Amino acid sequence: MIATKIAKKSEVPDNYMRLGEYIAAAEEKGEKLHQFWIRNCDAGTNIEDLDLALLEIEAVRRQKPDISDKTYHLVVSFRPGDQDKLTKDDLMAIEAEYAKALGYGDHQRVAGTHINTDNFHMHIAFNKVHPETLKVITPHRDFKILAKVSREMEKKYGLAIDPGMTDGKARDPNKLSPTARNYEAHTWQESFQRHVLKHRDEILKGLGKAKNWQEAHEVLSGYDISIKLRGNGMVLMSPDGQAMKASQLDRSCSKKKLKERFGVFEAKQAKPHKKDVKPKRRYKPRPLVRHSNTLTLWRRYLGKRKGLHQQPGLMVRALRNWKMFLLMEAHQDPLAIVLITAHYEALKIVLNKPQISRSSSHNVFHRSH
Template sequence: MIATKIGKKSGVPDNYTRLGEYIAAAQEKGEKLHQFWIRNCDAGTNIEDLDLALLEIEAVRRQKPDIADKTYHLVVSFRPGDQDKLTKDDLMAIEAEYAKALGYADHQHVAGTHINTDNFHMHIAFNKVHPETLKVITPHRDFNILAKVSREMEKKYGLAIDPGMTDGKKRDPNKLSPAARDYEAHTWQESFQRHILKYQEEIIEGLGKAKNWQEAHQVLAAYDISIKLRGNGMVLMSADGQAMKASQLDRSCSKNKLEKRFGVFKTLQRDRQRSSLKQVQSKRSYKARPLVWNRNSTALWKHYIRCKTHLSQHPSMMKRALKNWKMFLLAEAEQDPLTMILIIAHQDLLKIIQFKNEQKEIEFRKHQ
């Protein structure tokens, strides 16, 4: 189990009603609602009570007009096979444990589990405003709380062990993060993290020679990477918004160790930004590319890129198919039988990657 908080995006209004309706509808393509329930609302506990429950929740939230972020959105991803081990009562009990640990046991929230071809997962949307005291709760160091509950629930229900980023030596530092694995499973494109790990040694070597934050920024800019503060740590970010924890690159790149070397974090200075960006051309920057490449890929990938370049010229249904490489291949398969070869190749590769990750985790744990 991997429990991930979905943070509020900058500039996007906090819309609890929309999130609640999304959880109940399972709107992503190929996704369907599995189970759904509501907690701590007088309106009721079932999906047919949702409209009234959302009005009730919004009435509480409106009493805190000065608070911009009043929602805690949690996604719990399960491993293949876990779904068959869990009843609705089990899922509700797991949700209740997360709520209790985060301090939201008495807060209004909706929860639902979704099924698609890639993974089984649970959404929980907590109203951070207590319905009686109106106190706004924001958990401190919640990543530790989420990891602790996940490990406890895995043990209690006999689920597959999926160590989180807070599990220290129990985690292989070169293993893709859950976010990177999900990106590859949903898009069939190489993740930012997989790309960066190819250049891990030379990036670490370059950072090792840096004497201050500006030089560190320049080293990373040569790979089209930016480094930013997030929560209590640092993340490396791609131009398209993908992120990985800096410590996932190497332990020497954690926030504490980098600030010990360079002092308090400083952003890239604008007068040096242009010279840094010029260096990008001399290195391999991250670009979207298929996870699987064979002789059938080249022409299709070029066609996909051309279509994306002229996105405005396509009807809305085609625009959805152009959202990522996976959706494009699935749509194209109806017209081009050769596309099925690529689809099968991607599916087989993801199964192999999953098997290798599991074997690697087993071997890694044996040496702890």
């Protein structure tokens, strides 16, 4: 699961009532409301209490007229299969943990889960103004808080572990190489190295059972990885040609260590009359940051890439990667702007580039034209 704060745009007014109605209505195409609840409002806790609850929340917010940003909008995206593991009580408990960790345990809020075919996610709209003290709470370094709670909830409820973007450095046993970091910064797509490190424990477990080079090749093939000699060492390679040092997976995978176990390197041998087994963890280009709106645009991007040879020159440039596509779509689709903002916030954290800001996304867009 990945928890993402949806930052308020400076030019857009803070409209809590509209956000609350959006959560309850699940307005996006193909989505429907799954569960819904309200916290810390005298009006009630259910969807039929929403109108009164929003008026109650607005009454509190109006007592801080000089504050322009009084809403904290959080989206928690789950992996496929997680929905079946969680009851409404579980979802409410997860929401409460985020609220407590952010300092919003006693604050008014509206929360709901949305379903579409591929993306189960939760929206939480916190009123940053405390209903009694009227103190406005803005969490400091909230990305670390969100990452910590996400990992705790995954463990508690047996959910799929998602390294995400907010804690990529903490989850990767080895830091991404400069090459992988540059790839992600320039494409906004997951690098091959991130794919490998995401499945690190599984891969090492399989390699630990291998008795020779051919068995090692078979284990790696299951993750769309090939291993080859390069220079004085070994590299793991993706189908599209990305590479990382084998030792970056683990010290036990260095050329020296593997040679001690399996002898002189042997290339993978084709088995006659036997088809290659399809990878169980295939490496595919995918968005670096997941957001409730990612799927719609990602499908559009993949659809346009299929007919790339038929596109005019400018469109070919825009379809080179996910980043260029979003920058092009920002002219006509506000969802693209939301995703651009999310990517810049995430890259600022993971790639340690504080100079990246939301405003710089507009500069990049104009330079691309």
